[in-house]
Structure formats: structure tokens, C-alpha cells
Amino acid sequence: MSKSANRRFSPLGGTRKVQNDIDLFFDKVGDATTLFVQLVKQYLDEPDSPERIKNILDQIVDIEKKADELRRGIESYLYEKTLIPDLRSDVLALIEEIDSLLSPQIAVSYALYIEQPDIPKEFHRGFVSLIETAALCVDHLLKGARAFFRDTASVRDHAHKVVFEESQADNLCTELKTQIFSSDLDKVEKIHLRYFLERIDLLANCAEDIADALTIYAIKRMF
Amino acid sequence: MDVTVLVFLSSGLFLGWSLGANDAANIFGTAVGSRMVKFTTAAIVGSIFVVLGATISGGGAAHTLGKLGAVNAMGGAFTAAFAAALTVYWMTKAKLPVSTSQAIVGAIVGWNLFAGARTELNTLTTIMLTWVLCPVLAAITAAVLFKVTSRLLHWAQWHLLTLDTITRNALIVAGAFGAYSLGANNIANVMGVFVPSSPFADIEFVGITLTGVQQLFLLGAIAIAVGIFTYSKRVMMTVGRSLMPLTPVAAWVVVMSHSLVLFLFASEGLEYLLASNGLPTVPLVPVSSSQAVVGAVIGIGLLKGGTQINWTVAGRIASGWIITPIIATAVCVLALFFVQNLFLQTVSKPIEYEVGTSVIERLHEEKFPVQRLQQLEGELFSSAAELSRRLNEINNLTSEQKERVLDLARVLILHVEIDRLNADLSSALSPTQLSALNKLDGQEFEYQWQLEESLARLEPEWRLLEDITLNKHHNKEIQSRLALIEEAFK
Numbered sequence: 001m002s003k004s005a006n007r008r009f010s011p012l013g014g015t016r017k018v019q020n021d022i023d024l025f026f027d028k029v030g031d032a033t034t035l036f037v038q039l040v041k042q043y044l045d046e047p048d049s050p051e052r053i054k055n056i057l058d059q060i061v062d063i064e065k066k067a068d069e070l071r072r073g074i075e076s077y078l079y080e081k082t083l084i085p086d087l088r089s090d091v092l093a094l095i096e097e098i099d100s101l102l103s104p105q106i107a108v109s110y111a112l113y114i115e116q117p118d119i120p121k122e123f124h125r126g127f128v129s130l131i132e133t134a135a136l137c138v139d140h141l142l143k144g145a146r147a148f149f150r151d152t153a154s155v156r157d158h159a160h161k162v163v164f165e166e167s168q169a170d171n172l173c174t175e176l177k178t179q180i181f182s183s184d185l186d187k188v189e190k191i192h193l194r195y196f197l198e199r200i201d202l203l204a205n206c207a208e209d210i211a212d213a214l215t216i217y218a219i220k221r222m223f
Numbered sequence: 224m225d226v227t228v229l230v231f232l233s234s235g236l237f238l239g240w241s242l243g244a245n246d247a248a249n250i251f252g253t254a255v256g257s258r259m260v261k262f263t264t265a266a267i268v269g270s271i272f273v274v275l276g277a278t279i280s281g282g283g284a285a286h287t288l289g290k291l292g293a294v295n296a297m298g299g300a301f302t303a304a305f306a307a308a309l310t311v312y313w314m315t316k317a318k319l320p321v322s323t324s325q326a327i328v329g330a331i332v333g334w335n336l337f338a339g340a341r342t343e344l345n346t347l348t349t350i351m352l353t354w355v356l357c358p359v360l361a362a363i364t365a366a367v368l369f370k371v372t373s374r375l376l377h378w379a380q381w382h383l384l385t386l387d388t389i390t391r392n393a394l395i396v397a398g399a400f401g402a403y404s405l406g407a408n409n410i411a412n413v414m415g416v417f418v419p420s421s422p423f424a425d426i427e428f429v430g431i432t433l434t435g436v437q438q439l440f441l442l443g444a445i446a447i448a449v450g451i452f453t454y455s456k457r458v459m460m461t462v463g464r465s466l467m468p469l470t471p472v473a474a475w476v477v478v479m480s481h482s483l484v485l486f487l488f489a490s491e492g493l494e495y496l497l498a499s500n501g502l503p504t505v506p507l508v509p510v511s512s513s514q515a516v517v518g519a520v521i522g523i524g525l526l527k528g529g530t531q532i533n534w535t536v537a538g539r540i541a542s543g544w545i546i547t548p549i550i551a552t553a554v555c556v557l558a559l560f561f562v563q564n565l566f567l568q569t570v571s572k573p574i575e576y577e578v579g580t581s582v583i584e585r586l587h588e589e590k591f592p593v594q595r596l597q598q599l600e601g602e603l604f605s606s607a608a609e610l611s612r613r614l615n616e617i618n619n620l621t622s623e624q625k626e627r628v629l630d631l632a633r634v635l636i637l638h639v640e641i642d643r644l645n646a647d648l649s650s651a652l653s654p655t656q657l658s659a660l661n662k663l664d665g666q667e668f669e670y671q672w673q674l675e676e677s678l679a680r681l682e683p684e685w686r687l688l689e690d691i692t693l694n695k696h697h698n699k700e701i702q703s704r705l706a707l708i709e710e711a712f713k
Contacts, residue, residue: 015382015384015385015387015388018384019382019384019385022384082258083384083387084383084384084387085257085258085259085471086257086470086471087383091383148383149382149383149384150380150381150382150383151380153377221383221470222470
């Protein structure tokens, strides 16, 4: 179909496309997080198969690029068409902040691929729990962010779940750190593992910060 | 058109311009200030609908102003509008809340005082009560509309961007309605004083007849539109950014409530619809657009708990109800003095009063204690004020009784000469009305009511019905025909 045939009159103008792009952007961040969990689990299961890790890592990087493109497109459209003038800065900040969640995920993925830390079997369960809890934080945050655009009243519920899961992640991280530092591992290995724990926990912390901001944006969006 | 007519109309046009510059901001201020709607869109929509509102529905509120005082000379109308404009200008400069409606009412009362004409206390009280009623009604409307809209939006769960597009379009529609209501309600402020001395004859244009009054209103509305285009942008930006930190949806609720209330106080059609369904009606009076907006904002504020409301602003508005008309009255009296004595212009045509035998007889029929009026019989009074003074000297007369004497004693000598009716005028009357008039050919009447009663006796189509809202349209129609023939037979 030609481009001009696509340009039919719509009472909602071009906003339908941006709405889809925003949804797509959240999908991308969700997909990247799922892959990130998968990557960590893969590393724990088969630490000696770097090509598999690289394969997942490439997928995450590719998704991040697409998410960036979507973010830029959304930002330009909102500015060019002066849409939602009263909430534009909040929406743009929300999208930027959610986009920034991809950075710690990519950083941890690269570090696992390059540094290949030794993670003893007894800590595997703890690592999986921590990464799943951090991913849960991101999931709830994305639900909250989607609700911000359609159903402001439920934003609070989602934000609360983010806060709850973040404190769970903190507990898991502390517990795991205690176990690691009371083990027989070398000091260097302990510190190396701590780096990964803290980076994964950072993902949950970032999600919580964004959830706090989201609650305020939602209050401002109330009619 | 005579150039002096334009000179005289200039003060009304200036008042119209300032109304456009200021009050358009109440309608489109939040939308333009927050960049939800472009200024050009707002100005075009605002101008078109102000003109439509003023020309189509402007008559109702103007009629009430006319009852307050009929400024019967162009010089007087010019001065009254000028005094109102000056009051608005001064008070705005002094950062005091001001309303054109209140200023023009004050100016008309000033003209009445200067010319010794009657100020109908009932009409004045009705008008002043309306000023209080307007923001209260706007607050209630806004609170209800806000609640309903919130529920609806919660239920619809539109995407933020869909809501944004819908709100933009809704703001334009509400703005168009607001501009229509503003034109309909406030044109009386701008051109109402010129109605009794309107210099325009009816014209027909592509099959549509524009009456003299409609032409006057059209001219005033164009002045309002010029005000919107030339100066309202600045005011809109101020209103949008500082006075009303509202969400676009709340802004829509405010504009809609304002427009509904202004429409309620302007539309004869709506008044009839309400009355015919047994619902209460409000008097058709020019009200303040700014106060309707502030009332609506307060309404939403109260719904949200009332903590955000600036009660000082509310207090300042209430003080404006009293201060503005008083200042405008004083300015008008002073200005009339100068225009009459310094510029030697006619500011009022004398209206004489005489408690003649026919008046006494008529009052006697109404069981009026006429013996108290014997001392006034045959005496000619040069103004309503003079007769009022004499009536006040008579003990035990109620204010209603005094008003009734003033109603009947106004002298208007009318010679019924059918030849004086031109073709246009004859065609405005029904055949039976014309035949009743023919029967009175050659007769002379000292008072207006005598001719009216004679016609009513001869022909039911000349009869006024009971003074209730449902009969208002019928009565207004007859009264306008009576006014036409009286003008011809004067």
C-alpha cells in the first residue's frame, strides 16, 4: 500500500502511532529484562558456553537499540506536535528513566561474558532468586508505566509492588553477600561476586526510584 | 451613515474592544496559555461565535438592561458607555476586579439620576441578585460537571494521548460555545445603551432581515472580535499561566460551566424551554464572564476539599459588586454634566409626567386611594424624579403604588393617523391588528397605555398576556409592534 493511502483521516491524528510506539517501547524493555534473566541463568548452567551467552547478549543489545530509536521517535513527536503540554516533561522523563534500566542489564551481561566469574553451585539459587526478584521489579514498573497512560488509579498498586519486591531484592542481596563473605572463597573472588550482586540489585533500586517518580506523575495526571 | 453616529458609537465600540481583549481570555486563556490550542484557532473560533451569539441571541439580556433605563439620546448613550469604559479601565489599572456588566449598570443608573428618569428598583435588585447568583451557579455547575467528567474518564480509560486529542477538540468546542454565550450575554453591555436611540433601519441581505438592533449588535460584536485579535493574546497567556493552574480537563469543565451559566442568563429559547417544563428560570441579565470563571474554579476547588481556594479573591469579587456600579454611576453623572454643558450635546430627551383625569380614573378602577393624588391633578412634571419627589411627600403611599402612578403618568401624546404608517410598518402588523388600528384613526391619546388599552379592547391580537415567562415571547412581540406604531404616531 502506498504511503499516501496510509494517510487516512483520523480524528486522533498521528497519536495512535505514538501510543503504539510507547507500548512497543515498554515491550522492548520487558523483553530485554526477560533475556537478561535468561542470560544469567544460562551462565550459571553452562559457564563454559560463551557463544550462547554472546547470542543472548547480542539480542539484548539489539533490543536496546530498537528501544532507543522508539524513545527518540516518541520524544520528537511529543515535542513537534506540542502534545500533552502539561505532562510532556513527566512522560519524557518516565520514558528516559525506563530506558536507563537497560544500561545495568547490558553492563552485567557484558561483565559476565568478559570476566566469566566463578560462581560456586551453592550460590546459584541465591543468584537466580535475586535476578528474578529484580526482574519482577521491572515488570511491575512497566505495568505501572502502562497504567499511567490509561488507568491512573492503578498506578499506585503497581508502584507499591515495585517497592515491595525491591526490599525483597535488598534482603536477598544482603543474605547472599553474607553467605559469600563467610565462605572459603578467596577475597578477590568474593569481591568479584559482590560486584555482580550489587549491579543486579542496582536494577531493582533503579526500578524503585522510577516507581516513586511515577506515583508523583500519576498524582499530577489526576483530573 | 452619519459620521456623528459613528463618533457617538465609538465609546460602545471601545467597550466592545476591551471586552474582547479581556473576556476572551476567560474562554480560551487556559487552552492557549498551556498551548493546548493555538492562538489563531482560538481567535478565529472566538470571533465567529461572539458575532453569532450577539446577533442571534443578544436580545434577552439587552431587554433587561433596557428596563433598567432607556437612554433616549445618542449623546447620553455615548456618555454612559464611555463612563463604563473609563471605570473598567481605571479599575483594571488599579488592579481591582471589575466587570463590564457592573460598570454599564452603574452608568445607566447614573444617566437615570442625571436625566431624572426612573430607575426601576425591581429590575435593579434582580440584576444585582443575578451577579451573586452567577458565580454561585457556575460553582455548582462546575462541581457537578467535574464529578461527572471524572467518572466518565475513569470509566472510559482513554490513553493519555487520546484524552489529549479529545480535550483539545473539546476545548475548542467549549470555547466556541463560550464565545457564543459571551456574545449573547455581554453584547448588552456594549451596545445595550444605544438600543433606544438606535440609528439603524432594518436592512435585508440575501433574504435575511437584519433589524436595527441586530445591526447595532453586529457592530459591537465586530468590535469584540477586533479586541480578541488585537489584544487578547497577552491576557490569555497571563490567565493560562498564573491564575488557573488547572489540568486541561479541569480547564474544559471551567469553560463549559462558564458558558452554560452565561447562556442560561442570555438565552430566551432556553428560558422558554425551562419554563414550559415547569423548571425554574433565571432572569436574562448581563453577568460577568470573569466571575463565572472564578466561580467555576472555586466549585472545583471545593470539590477537592477547598484547601486550594484563595478566599481573598472571592472577597474581592464580592466587593466589586458594590464598588464598580457606584464608581460607574459617579463617573457617568460627572461625564454627562461635562458633555451637556461643555460640549453642548443632548444627553437626554425630556420625559414629562402628568397625573391627568384619565390617570386618576384608571387608578380608581384599580381601587387605588386616588383622593391622595387630588393635589397633583393637572400638574405637569418635567421628569420622573420630580413626580417621585412629590409622591414621596404624600403620606401612606406604598412603593408599589408610587411605581404604578409613574407607570401611568408618563405623557406620550400620540395622534393616530394611518397615513403615517409606511408600507414596511403596515406589513409588520397582522390584518386584524391593522384593522383595529384603522378604527382608531384620527384619535389622540395623551398616554401610551391609553392607546394600548384601546387596541387591546378592539382586538385580542393586541392583548398582552399575563406577565409570566411562558408569555414573554408573545408579549415582547406585541410590545415591539406597539413601539413601532408609537414611534410613528408621536
